[in-house]
Amino acid sequence: MxxxxxxxxxxxxxxxxxxxxxxxxxxxxxxxxxxxxxxxxxxxxxxxxxxxxxxxxxxxxxETSLWQEDLNWAWTLQKQQVATKEKTRQEEEAKNQILNAPELEQDYDFESDEVLAACVAVAERQTHYDELRRTTVVIDAEGNIQKVVSGEQGSEDAAAPSGEQFVKARGLSMN
Structure with a gap:
C-alpha cells in the first residue's frame, strides 16, 4: 500500500x-x-x-485484470517503444548517410559531371531524411502502430490525427 x-x-x-x-x-x-x-x-x-x-x-x-489491463497495457507500451526506437534508428542512419556521403570523399574536379552526381546523391539523402523527420509514429486506441506524415501539401489537416484518437509517440519537429 x-x-x-x-x-x-x-x-x-x-x-x-x-x-x-x-x-x-x-x-x-x-x-x-x-x-x-x-x-x-x-x-x-x-x-x-x-x-x-x-x-x-x-x-x-x-485474475483477469492482470491479463486484460496490466499486461496488455505493458505490451502496448513495449510496441510503442520498439516503433520509436526503429524510427530513431532510421533517422540516425539517414543522417549518417548525409554526413558521410561516399560521393564526396574523393577529390573531384569542380567542373566535372561527378560533382553534379555527388550533389544529386546528397540531395536525395537529405530529402529522405526530411521525410523521416516529418513522419510521426502514433498508436491508436486499439494499440495499432501507424505512421503519419505531417506537412504534406494540401493534406495537413487530413493527416493530422485528433488528440482523442491517438497518442503521439515521437516526433522530431514541434508544429
Missing part, C-alpha cells in the same frame, strides 16, 4: 523500492507483484513491468 500511495504522490523511485521490499518479504503475493509492475511502469521500466505482471499472472492466473 505504501508503494501505491507513493505512486499517487509521483514519488516513483521510492514506490518501486517499497514494492520490491513487499515482494522480497512475500514472494508469493500476486498483488505485490502487480503493484511492483505498476510502479515500474510509472518509472518507465516497461520490460521489468512486463516481467512483474507475468510473475503475478503465474501466481494467480484466474
Amino acid at each position: 505504501k508503494s501505491q500511495v507513493l505512486t499517487i504522490l509521483h514519488e516513483v523511485f521510492p514506490a518501486v523500492k517499497a514494492a520490491e521490499m513487499a515482494v522480497k518479504f512475500q514472494p508469493l503475493w500476486w498483488e505485490g507483484w502487480q503493484t511492483l509492475g505498476r510502479a515500474q511502469l510509472s518509472l518507465g521500466e516497461v520490460d521489468l513491468a512486463v516481467r512483474s505482471f507475468q510473475i503475478a499472472i503465474h501466481l494467480c492466473p484466474s
Whole structure:
C-alpha cells in the first residue's frame, strides 16, 4: 500500500523500492507483484513491468485484470517503444548517410559531371531524411502502430490525427 500511495504522490523511485521490499518479504503475493509492475511502469521500466505482471499472472492466473489491463497495457507500451526506437534508428542512419556521403570523399574536379552526381546523391539523402523527420509514429486506441506524415501539401489537416484518437509517440519537429 505504501508503494501505491507513493505512486499517487509521483514519488516513483521510492514506490518501486517499497514494492520490491513487499515482494522480497512475500514472494508469493500476486498483488505485490502487480503493484511492483505498476510502479515500474510509472518509472518507465516497461520490460521489468512486463516481467512483474507475468510473475503475478503465474501466481494467480484466474485474475483477469492482470491479463486484460496490466499486461496488455505493458505490451502496448513495449510496441510503442520498439516503433520509436526503429524510427530513431532510421533517422540516425539517414543522417549518417548525409554526413558521410561516399560521393564526396574523393577529390573531384569542380567542373566535372561527378560533382553534379555527388550533389544529386546528397540531395536525395537529405530529402529522405526530411521525410523521416516529418513522419510521426502514433498508436491508436486499439494499440495499432501507424505512421503519419505531417506537412504534406494540401493534406495537413487530413493527416493530422485528433488528440482523442491517438497518442503521439515521437516526433522530431514541434508544429
